[in-house]
Amino acid sequence: MAEKKVVSIEDRIPKLKEARKKKTNRRLIFYLSLFFILISIIVYLQSPLSQVKEIIVKGNKYIDDSVLIELSELTNEVNFWSFSTKTQEKLILAHDEIKDVSVNRKFLNTVVIEVEELEKVAYVNKKNRHYPLLENGELLNTISLKSWQGDAPLLVNFSKDVYIKEIAKELKLLSNAIASLISEIYWSPTESNENKVTLLMNDGFEVETTIRHFSRYMKTYPSIVNQLEENQQGVITLGEGGAVFNPIKVKSENQEGENEATR
Known part of the structure:
Protein backbone atom coordinates (compact mmCIF):
# COMPACT_ATOMS: atom_id res chain seq x y z
CA MET A 1 0.00 0.00 0.00
CA ALA A 2 1.47 3.36 -1.12
CA GLU A 3 2.01 5.97 1.47
CA LYS A 4 0.10 9.28 1.16
CA LYS A 5 2.34 12.29 0.73
CA VAL A 6 1.69 14.76 3.46
CA VAL A 7 2.10 18.46 2.55
CA SER A 8 2.76 20.66 5.47
CA ILE A 9 0.92 23.94 6.03
CA GLU A 10 4.23 25.75 5.68
CA ASP A 11 4.60 24.42 2.09
CA ARG A 12 1.00 25.36 1.14
CA ILE A 13 1.10 28.95 2.36
CA PRO A 14 3.36 30.32 -0.45
CA LYS A 15 1.14 28.67 -3.09
CA LEU A 16 -2.01 30.10 -1.52
CA LYS A 17 -0.42 33.54 -1.39
CA GLU A 18 0.60 33.27 -5.05
CA ALA A 19 -2.91 32.20 -6.12
CA ARG A 20 -4.51 35.01 -4.08
CA LYS A 21 -2.09 37.51 -5.61
CA LYS A 22 -2.95 36.40 -9.15
CA LYS A 23 -6.66 36.61 -8.38
CA THR A 24 -6.21 40.10 -6.95
CA ASN A 25 -4.22 41.19 -10.00
CA ARG A 26 -6.86 39.86 -12.38
CA ARG A 27 -9.56 41.69 -10.45
CA LEU A 28 -7.51 44.88 -10.52
CA ILE A 29 -6.92 44.58 -14.27
CA PHE A 30 -10.66 44.03 -14.80
CA TYR A 31 -11.67 47.11 -12.80
CA LEU A 32 -8.98 49.24 -14.42
CA SER A 33 -10.10 48.12 -17.89
CA LEU A 34 -13.72 48.85 -17.01
CA PHE A 35 -12.71 52.26 -15.68
CA PHE A 36 -10.82 53.17 -18.85
CA ILE A 37 -13.68 51.93 -21.04
CA LEU A 38 -16.14 54.11 -19.14
CA ILE A 39 -13.78 57.09 -19.37
CA SER A 40 -13.38 56.47 -23.12
CA ILE A 41 -17.15 56.36 -23.58
CA ILE A 42 -17.60 59.60 -21.66
CA VAL A 43 -14.83 61.29 -23.66
CA TYR A 44 -16.35 59.96 -26.93
CA LEU A 45 -19.83 61.21 -26.06
CA GLN A 46 -18.48 64.64 -25.21
CA SER A 47 -16.31 64.92 -28.31
CA PRO A 48 -17.20 65.83 -31.93
CA LEU A 49 -16.62 62.18 -32.85
CA SER A 50 -20.06 61.28 -31.44
CA GLN A 51 -21.96 63.91 -33.43
CA VAL A 52 -23.98 63.26 -36.57
CA LYS A 53 -21.69 63.62 -39.56
CA GLU A 54 -24.02 62.92 -42.49
CA ILE A 55 -27.79 62.89 -43.10
CA ILE A 56 -28.98 60.98 -46.16
CA VAL A 57 -32.52 61.42 -47.52
CA LYS A 58 -34.09 58.77 -49.76
CA GLY A 59 -37.42 58.26 -51.54
CA ASN A 60 -38.38 61.93 -52.04
CA LYS A 61 -39.41 63.21 -55.47
CA TYR A 62 -41.10 66.51 -54.71
CA ILE A 63 -39.95 67.58 -51.26
CA ASP A 64 -36.43 68.98 -51.05
CA ASP A 65 -33.86 67.21 -48.86
CA SER A 66 -33.27 70.37 -46.83
CA VAL A 67 -36.97 70.59 -45.92
CA LEU A 68 -37.05 67.04 -44.55
CA ILE A 69 -33.78 67.48 -42.66
CA GLU A 70 -35.07 70.68 -41.09
CA LEU A 71 -38.28 68.92 -40.04
CA SER A 72 -36.26 66.14 -38.40
CA GLU A 73 -34.43 68.72 -36.24
CA LEU A 74 -31.18 66.81 -36.85
CA THR A 75 -27.95 68.74 -37.39
CA ASN A 76 -24.23 68.08 -37.27
CA GLU A 77 -24.30 69.35 -33.70
CA VAL A 78 -26.67 66.63 -32.49
CA ASN A 79 -25.19 63.69 -30.64
CA PHE A 80 -25.50 60.52 -32.69
CA TRP A 81 -26.92 58.57 -29.73
CA SER A 82 -28.95 61.26 -27.99
CA PHE A 83 -32.10 61.29 -30.12
CA SER A 84 -34.99 58.87 -30.56
CA THR A 85 -35.63 57.83 -34.17
CA LYS A 86 -39.37 57.52 -33.38
CA THR A 87 -39.48 61.16 -32.30
CA GLN A 88 -37.81 62.30 -35.52
CA GLU A 89 -40.23 60.18 -37.58
CA LYS A 90 -43.23 61.89 -35.93
CA LEU A 91 -41.74 65.30 -36.71
CA ILE A 92 -41.32 64.45 -40.40
CA LEU A 93 -44.80 62.88 -40.65
CA ALA A 94 -46.24 66.28 -39.73
CA HIS A 95 -45.56 67.32 -43.34
CA ASP A 96 -48.77 67.17 -45.40
CA GLU A 97 -47.07 65.44 -48.33
CA ILE A 98 -45.47 62.58 -46.38
CA LYS A 99 -47.25 59.23 -46.23
CA ASP A 100 -44.64 57.23 -44.29
CA VAL A 101 -41.09 57.66 -43.00
CA SER A 102 -38.32 55.69 -41.31
CA VAL A 103 -35.24 57.14 -39.59
CA ASN A 104 -32.27 54.84 -38.97
CA ARG A 105 -28.72 55.13 -37.69
CA LYS A 106 -25.99 53.84 -39.96
CA PHE A 107 -22.34 53.19 -39.05
CA LEU A 108 -20.42 55.51 -38.75
CA ASN A 109 -22.34 58.62 -37.56
CA THR A 110 -24.74 58.61 -40.52
CA VAL A 111 -28.51 59.05 -40.28
CA VAL A 112 -30.72 57.77 -43.11
CA ILE A 113 -34.17 59.34 -43.58
CA GLU A 114 -36.31 57.29 -45.97
CA VAL A 115 -39.70 58.74 -46.89
CA GLU A 116 -42.74 57.70 -48.88
CA GLU A 117 -44.52 60.67 -50.38
CA LEU A 118 -48.20 60.81 -51.15
CA GLU A 119 -48.82 59.59 -54.68
Whole structure:
Protein backbone atom coordinates (compact mmCIF):
# COMPACT_ATOMS: atom_id res chain seq x y z
CA MET A 1 0.00 0.00 0.00
CA ALA A 2 1.47 3.36 -1.12
CA GLU A 3 2.01 5.97 1.47
CA LYS A 4 0.10 9.28 1.16
CA LYS A 5 2.34 12.29 0.73
CA VAL A 6 1.69 14.76 3.46
CA VAL A 7 2.10 18.46 2.55
CA SER A 8 2.76 20.66 5.47
CA ILE A 9 0.92 23.94 6.03
CA GLU A 10 4.23 25.75 5.68
CA ASP A 11 4.60 24.42 2.09
CA ARG A 12 1.00 25.36 1.14
CA ILE A 13 1.10 28.95 2.36
CA PRO A 14 3.36 30.32 -0.45
CA LYS A 15 1.14 28.67 -3.09
CA LEU A 16 -2.01 30.10 -1.52
CA LYS A 17 -0.42 33.54 -1.39
CA GLU A 18 0.60 33.27 -5.05
CA ALA A 19 -2.91 32.20 -6.12
CA ARG A 20 -4.51 35.01 -4.08
CA LYS A 21 -2.09 37.51 -5.61
CA LYS A 22 -2.95 36.40 -9.15
CA LYS A 23 -6.66 36.61 -8.38
CA THR A 24 -6.21 40.10 -6.95
CA ASN A 25 -4.22 41.19 -10.00
CA ARG A 26 -6.86 39.86 -12.38
CA ARG A 27 -9.56 41.69 -10.45
CA LEU A 28 -7.51 44.88 -10.52
CA ILE A 29 -6.92 44.58 -14.27
CA PHE A 30 -10.66 44.03 -14.80
CA TYR A 31 -11.67 47.11 -12.80
CA LEU A 32 -8.98 49.24 -14.42
CA SER A 33 -10.10 48.12 -17.89
CA LEU A 34 -13.72 48.85 -17.01
CA PHE A 35 -12.71 52.26 -15.68
CA PHE A 36 -10.82 53.17 -18.85
CA ILE A 37 -13.68 51.93 -21.04
CA LEU A 38 -16.14 54.11 -19.14
CA ILE A 39 -13.78 57.09 -19.37
CA SER A 40 -13.38 56.47 -23.12
CA ILE A 41 -17.15 56.36 -23.58
CA ILE A 42 -17.60 59.60 -21.66
CA VAL A 43 -14.83 61.29 -23.66
CA TYR A 44 -16.35 59.96 -26.93
CA LEU A 45 -19.83 61.21 -26.06
CA GLN A 46 -18.48 64.64 -25.21
CA SER A 47 -16.31 64.92 -28.31
CA PRO A 48 -17.20 65.83 -31.93
CA LEU A 49 -16.62 62.18 -32.85
CA SER A 50 -20.06 61.28 -31.44
CA GLN A 51 -21.96 63.91 -33.43
CA VAL A 52 -23.98 63.26 -36.57
CA LYS A 53 -21.69 63.62 -39.56
CA GLU A 54 -24.02 62.92 -42.49
CA ILE A 55 -27.79 62.89 -43.10
CA ILE A 56 -28.98 60.98 -46.16
CA VAL A 57 -32.52 61.42 -47.52
CA LYS A 58 -34.09 58.77 -49.76
CA GLY A 59 -37.42 58.26 -51.54
CA ASN A 60 -38.38 61.93 -52.04
CA LYS A 61 -39.41 63.21 -55.47
CA TYR A 62 -41.10 66.51 -54.71
CA ILE A 63 -39.95 67.58 -51.26
CA ASP A 64 -36.43 68.98 -51.05
CA ASP A 65 -33.86 67.21 -48.86
CA SER A 66 -33.27 70.37 -46.83
CA VAL A 67 -36.97 70.59 -45.92
CA LEU A 68 -37.05 67.04 -44.55
CA ILE A 69 -33.78 67.48 -42.66
CA GLU A 70 -35.07 70.68 -41.09
CA LEU A 71 -38.28 68.92 -40.04
CA SER A 72 -36.26 66.14 -38.40
CA GLU A 73 -34.43 68.72 -36.24
CA LEU A 74 -31.18 66.81 -36.85
CA THR A 75 -27.95 68.74 -37.39
CA ASN A 76 -24.23 68.08 -37.27
CA GLU A 77 -24.30 69.35 -33.70
CA VAL A 78 -26.67 66.63 -32.49
CA ASN A 79 -25.19 63.69 -30.64
CA PHE A 80 -25.50 60.52 -32.69
CA TRP A 81 -26.92 58.57 -29.73
CA SER A 82 -28.95 61.26 -27.99
CA PHE A 83 -32.10 61.29 -30.12
CA SER A 84 -34.99 58.87 -30.56
CA THR A 85 -35.63 57.83 -34.17
CA LYS A 86 -39.37 57.52 -33.38
CA THR A 87 -39.48 61.16 -32.30
CA GLN A 88 -37.81 62.30 -35.52
CA GLU A 89 -40.23 60.18 -37.58
CA LYS A 90 -43.23 61.89 -35.93
CA LEU A 91 -41.74 65.30 -36.71
CA ILE A 92 -41.32 64.45 -40.40
CA LEU A 93 -44.80 62.88 -40.65
CA ALA A 94 -46.24 66.28 -39.73
CA HIS A 95 -45.56 67.32 -43.34
CA ASP A 96 -48.77 67.17 -45.40
CA GLU A 97 -47.07 65.44 -48.33
CA ILE A 98 -45.47 62.58 -46.38
CA LYS A 99 -47.25 59.23 -46.23
CA ASP A 100 -44.64 57.23 -44.29
CA VAL A 101 -41.09 57.66 -43.00
CA SER A 102 -38.32 55.69 -41.31
CA VAL A 103 -35.24 57.14 -39.59
CA ASN A 104 -32.27 54.84 -38.97
CA ARG A 105 -28.72 55.13 -37.69
CA LYS A 106 -25.99 53.84 -39.96
CA PHE A 107 -22.34 53.19 -39.05
CA LEU A 108 -20.42 55.51 -38.75
CA ASN A 109 -22.34 58.62 -37.56
CA THR A 110 -24.74 58.61 -40.52
CA VAL A 111 -28.51 59.05 -40.28
CA VAL A 112 -30.72 57.77 -43.11
CA ILE A 113 -34.17 59.34 -43.58
CA GLU A 114 -36.31 57.29 -45.97
CA VAL A 115 -39.70 58.74 -46.89
CA GLU A 116 -42.74 57.70 -48.88
CA GLU A 117 -44.52 60.67 -50.38
CA LEU A 118 -48.20 60.81 -51.15
CA GLU A 119 -48.82 59.59 -54.68
CA LYS A 120 -49.37 62.04 -57.53
CA VAL A 121 -52.69 61.22 -59.21
CA ALA A 122 -53.08 64.10 -61.68
CA TYR A 123 -52.04 67.59 -62.75
CA VAL A 124 -54.27 70.63 -62.37
CA ASN A 125 -54.27 73.31 -65.05
CA LYS A 126 -54.41 76.82 -63.60
CA LYS A 127 -53.58 79.92 -65.65
CA ASN A 128 -51.56 77.89 -68.17
CA ARG A 129 -49.49 76.33 -65.41
CA HIS A 130 -49.64 72.70 -64.31
CA TYR A 131 -49.51 71.70 -60.65
CA PRO A 132 -49.16 68.09 -59.39
CA LEU A 133 -52.18 66.86 -57.43
CA LEU A 134 -51.62 64.41 -54.58
CA GLU A 135 -53.88 61.52 -53.60
CA ASN A 136 -55.18 63.49 -50.58
CA GLY A 137 -56.38 66.32 -52.81
CA GLU A 138 -53.56 68.73 -51.97
CA LEU A 139 -51.87 70.68 -54.76
CA LEU A 140 -48.09 70.98 -54.87
CA ASN A 141 -48.09 74.74 -55.33
CA THR A 142 -44.31 74.79 -54.93
CA ILE A 143 -43.99 72.89 -58.23
CA SER A 144 -45.22 74.65 -61.36
CA LEU A 145 -44.73 73.24 -64.84
CA LYS A 146 -45.17 75.09 -68.12
CA SER A 147 -45.83 71.92 -70.07
CA TRP A 148 -47.87 68.90 -69.05
CA GLN A 149 -45.72 65.83 -68.44
CA GLY A 150 -48.35 63.34 -69.65
CA ASP A 151 -47.55 60.86 -66.87
CA ALA A 152 -50.90 61.49 -65.14
CA PRO A 153 -54.32 62.85 -66.20
CA LEU A 154 -54.67 66.60 -66.63
CA LEU A 155 -57.59 68.30 -64.82
CA VAL A 156 -59.04 71.24 -66.76
CA ASN A 157 -61.63 73.86 -65.70
CA PHE A 158 -61.75 72.63 -62.10
CA SER A 159 -62.50 75.93 -60.37
CA LYS A 160 -63.70 74.56 -57.00
CA ASP A 161 -61.34 72.89 -54.54
CA VAL A 162 -64.06 70.55 -53.26
CA TYR A 163 -64.30 68.83 -56.65
CA ILE A 164 -60.52 68.69 -57.01
CA LYS A 165 -60.28 66.84 -53.69
CA GLU A 166 -63.10 64.46 -54.62
CA ILE A 167 -61.66 63.54 -58.03
CA ALA A 168 -58.22 63.03 -56.44
CA LYS A 169 -59.63 60.44 -54.04
CA GLU A 170 -61.44 58.70 -56.90
CA LEU A 171 -58.32 58.63 -59.09
CA LYS A 172 -56.39 57.06 -56.23
CA LEU A 173 -58.85 54.14 -56.28
CA LEU A 174 -58.24 53.48 -59.99
CA SER A 175 -55.72 50.90 -61.16
CA ASN A 176 -52.63 52.25 -62.91
CA ALA A 177 -53.73 50.51 -66.11
CA ILE A 178 -57.03 52.44 -66.29
CA ALA A 179 -55.56 55.73 -65.03
CA SER A 180 -52.94 55.59 -67.79
CA LEU A 181 -55.74 55.51 -70.39
CA ILE A 182 -57.04 58.93 -69.26
CA SER A 183 -55.54 61.94 -71.01
CA GLU A 184 -57.63 64.89 -69.77
CA ILE A 185 -60.56 65.37 -67.39
CA TYR A 186 -62.80 68.41 -67.88
CA TRP A 187 -65.17 69.57 -65.17
CA SER A 188 -68.36 70.19 -67.16
CA PRO A 189 -71.16 70.80 -64.63
CA THR A 190 -74.79 71.22 -65.61
CA GLU A 191 -77.75 72.64 -63.69
CA SER A 192 -78.84 69.15 -62.74
CA ASN A 193 -75.40 67.66 -62.14
CA GLU A 194 -72.47 69.67 -60.81
CA ASN A 195 -70.40 66.49 -60.61
CA LYS A 196 -70.36 65.89 -64.35
CA VAL A 197 -66.97 65.41 -66.00
CA THR A 198 -65.88 64.75 -69.56
CA LEU A 199 -62.82 62.62 -70.22
CA LEU A 200 -60.59 62.50 -73.28
CA MET A 201 -59.04 59.06 -73.48
CA ASN A 202 -55.68 58.14 -74.99
CA ASP A 203 -57.36 55.55 -77.22
CA GLY A 204 -59.51 58.19 -78.93
CA PHE A 205 -62.79 57.80 -77.06
CA GLU A 206 -64.64 60.45 -75.07
CA VAL A 207 -66.29 59.55 -71.76
CA GLU A 208 -69.03 61.36 -69.88
CA THR A 209 -69.52 60.43 -66.25
CA THR A 210 -69.62 61.94 -62.74
CA ILE A 211 -67.08 62.57 -60.00
CA ARG A 212 -69.30 60.70 -57.55
CA HIS A 213 -68.56 56.95 -57.98
CA PHE A 214 -66.04 57.90 -60.70
CA SER A 215 -63.67 55.01 -59.92
CA ARG A 216 -66.50 52.45 -59.88
CA TYR A 217 -67.80 53.58 -63.26
CA MET A 218 -64.36 53.77 -64.88
CA LYS A 219 -63.48 50.20 -63.84
CA THR A 220 -65.93 49.02 -66.50
CA TYR A 221 -64.31 51.10 -69.26
CA PRO A 222 -61.86 48.49 -70.66
CA SER A 223 -64.55 45.80 -71.02
CA ILE A 224 -66.87 48.29 -72.77
CA VAL A 225 -64.20 49.34 -75.26
CA ASN A 226 -63.35 45.71 -76.03
CA GLN A 227 -66.92 45.17 -77.22
CA LEU A 228 -66.74 48.02 -79.75
CA GLU A 229 -65.62 47.69 -83.34
CA GLU A 230 -62.03 48.55 -84.18
CA ASN A 231 -61.42 52.20 -85.15
CA GLN A 232 -64.91 53.12 -84.04
CA GLN A 233 -65.17 56.55 -82.42
CA GLY A 234 -67.80 57.98 -80.14
CA VAL A 235 -68.88 59.07 -76.69
CA ILE A 236 -69.30 56.58 -73.85
CA THR A 237 -71.65 57.67 -71.07
CA LEU A 238 -71.15 55.89 -67.73
CA GLY A 239 -73.57 56.16 -64.85
CA GLU A 240 -76.02 54.36 -62.57
CA GLY A 241 -78.00 53.19 -65.58
CA GLY A 242 -74.97 51.42 -67.03
CA ALA A 243 -73.06 52.37 -70.19
CA VAL A 244 -74.34 54.01 -73.35
CA PHE A 245 -72.24 54.40 -76.50
CA ASN A 246 -73.05 57.11 -79.04
CA PRO A 247 -70.96 56.57 -82.17
CA ILE A 248 -69.57 59.45 -84.19
CA LYS A 249 -69.79 59.04 -87.94
CA VAL A 250 -66.43 59.71 -89.54
CA LYS A 251 -66.43 60.67 -93.17
CA SER A 252 -64.18 58.65 -95.41
CA GLU A 253 -61.70 60.26 -97.79
CA ASN A 254 -63.86 59.22 -100.79
CA GLN A 255 -66.94 60.87 -99.28
CA GLU A 256 -65.01 64.06 -98.62
CA GLY A 257 -63.77 64.06 -102.22
CA GLU A 258 -67.30 63.58 -103.57
CA ASN A 259 -68.58 66.45 -101.39
CA GLU A 260 -65.84 68.71 -102.68
CA ALA A 261 -66.69 67.82 -106.30
CA THR A 262 -70.39 68.65 -105.92
CA ARG A 263 -69.70 72.13 -104.56
